[in-house]
Amino acid sequence: MMFAKYDAYKDSGVDWLGEIPANWSCIKMKFLYSDISIKGRENTELLSVTQDRGVIPRSWVENRMVMPSGNLESFKYIQKGDFAISLRSFEGGLEYCYHDGIISPAYTVLKKKIDDLKEGYYKYLFKSKIFISELQTSIVGIREGKNISYEELRYSYLPIPNGTEQNKISCFLDQKTTELDQAIAIKEQQIALLNERKQIVIQKAVTQGLDPNVPMKDSGVEWIGQIPEHWTVSKIRYLGTTQNGISAGGEYFGSGYPFVSYGDVYKNRVLPMKVESLAQSTLSDQESFSVQEGDIFFTRTSETIEEIGFTSVCFKTIDKAVFAGFLIRFRPFKRAQLLKEFSKYYFSSAMMRIYFVKEMNLVIRASLSQDLLKNLDVLLPPISEQNQIFEYLENVTGKIELAISVKQSEIEKLKEYKTTLINDAVTGKIKVA
Template sequence: MFKKYDAYKNSGIDWIGEIPASWDVKRLKAPLAERNEKNDPIKTDFILSLTMHQGVIPQSEKTGGGNKPKEDLTAYKLARPNDIVLNSMNVIVGSVGLSKYFGVVSPVYYMLYVRDESKTNIGYYNYIFQSQAFQKNLGRLGTGILIKKSEASGKLNTIRMKISMDDLNNELLPIPSFCEQNEIVDFLDRKTLEIDQAIAIKEQQIALLNERKQIVIQKVVTQGLDPNVPMKDSGVEWIGEIPEHWKISKIRYLGATQNGISAGGDYFGTGHPFVSYGDVYKNRVLPETVEGLAKSTLSDQKSFSIQEGDIFFTRTSETIDEIGFASVCFKTIENAVFAGFLIRFRPFLKSPLIKEFSKYYFSSPMMRAYFVKEMNLVIRASLSQELLKNLDVLLPSIKEQKEISEYLDDLTDKIENAVLIKYSEIDKLKEYKTTLINDAVTGKIKVA
């Protein structure tokens, strides 16, 4: 339990409420100034990026490529070590960080530095910008809301709200003494590091659980449940040995493929159910109720229908990493159509492949390895029907497929429940971190 200050007073600031009686209230422009230095003439070609989770980082760490400029860097602004860098479009959702580098940033960023280092700890003000209470408060200053219609789902999304530097300059902030600022920064540096480390451990545990799940799925859908069954070479390099009595077939002999519907933006947003790229990418089993809507005709609904047993594959994306994900339809969605970014595979009547087995087989890691190896990436990654038709499918007996799916249902339920518990623990840690930052920078707790 943290201590409180001896006396408090009304700050006159809605998002803060009461502050310690010894603290002051001043506008942001009193302790901080904007650094508005252009990179003209060129002083550096070291490009910085700002991310919500990593803060200010070299662009090469974000992209994985070289730190090479792709445009005229004279339009960029300079950021120096110990500058607060914030995105004028996204600061209200936490796009802000303290720079450790000398580099250039996008013209939409603001850089703030302290006017007097003998009276001001920049870290304290960085933590104010990290406070969700302060970020929420800044929402009232946002202008120029940008609305964008998603091509895949037809939904309208609010993207950004720009905040002017003039408005920021006039925001009232709590001002502790320089000594207290140092104590708050030292406390929050230590505590947030401990919390971040605890979160990282739980994220690693989640990754290991998910990895174990994928390993078991792949082993069971290729080798079955009986460890003593005689094995044979499948004849497919990426599959390896399989049970001797299992069959194998190209998917082209098991059903028919069909690309989804392509239409302009006006087609989406109202009308009948529309299965989007996201519905398939995020789910092993297709949701029975989807959010997307499309103005589909009866002809569209006949050609691009969604029936029980259908398997949908993500067909095209900016990167190869998002291609070939599969989702199985367990219940027919009436009057629905599906996106042009998808391929539908519809098994023939009396197919030797059941939907319960399909949901695990087509989501196994070896499927991803197959698609990545075989696909040609030019401008956009794309899965062709011909490549999909050439996919090898293992066919245990219907009885074995049911046994395998029941075993995997039980195992994945247990693992996914364990993962949910870890996510819940992470959420509580993040909530604690948020509360700690807010309480420390507003004087609700005394840290020393």
């Protein structure tokens, strides 16, 4: 989309702004916003500072209210129209306040000094990528790490359009970002439907096979249902061995030999051929916690039940590798007649979530025990059918994943366009009205 330019531009004298419209000003933040610290309002509503929704009541974002530690008398009072910034971590820019209340003393509260500053315009400026990049490059470099003070931040220059233009820019961006967000939401919904379709295809293939006319029988397992009459069902305990991963101190990791981490399993249905993590494993470790072709790894422990029981199948032995204590390795017997190709889809099917979520106990952390895993039912089609199901699912899910990839690419382009549009509008590179 092409937009008009302003009639004349001038050098702002500020690297990150470059040229700005000739009728705009450029002034240090200290002349526009002041650091306000009002305390002793502990009976005021408690707010959360978020990077996606600004400063809003905690009840809007949290299902359960956990009171923060510390004395609420020290919390800072903030009003609608003010901005909050964490001076320890400001990758998200400054957050606009939508509601009066109190926030953690870890944040600085900024209040405008002059009426000509329209909050709608600065809401976009302070969250624009170009402004955040300026904070990262010019402010972070002042000290080691990311701990700065407002005394440093206040010397940043800000563009000042006139009040009418500020309102026009904010109204324009309200409309355009809403349209873009809606387009992104539609594509995200389409991706969700494609993922749902993929799971349905997998579930049907690994539980009913590919022949719609085959005689069926009751599997005897509630969460599996009907299966082909000639298939068998077995508990994992009869199909192979299970083993928890290695646990060691921090000095054990960072160098040495390949180490299969929790993330390697959680993120991949097939174990990567080359894992990034390393561990100083001994020969004994490598024998006890080996990673061999056909092994199936289950995520064992997490903060939530929903992240337990995700699997990754090893398609090729990783020499001298060991695996993490947050994982369980299931190694099928050769006589088990369970192909790694079939396992890739069977153990990642949606019905696995039903079993693990139903059976899991949550204390401080959710944890999958070997006993619970050994009780998991596994369907065993004949070897020839396992191969057929694998080839069918590789083809069908590959097409679905390609469609998902296209949608994800479209979403990224929309997000990039949104970022560019905001940057250009708030710095005057385009004239919106």
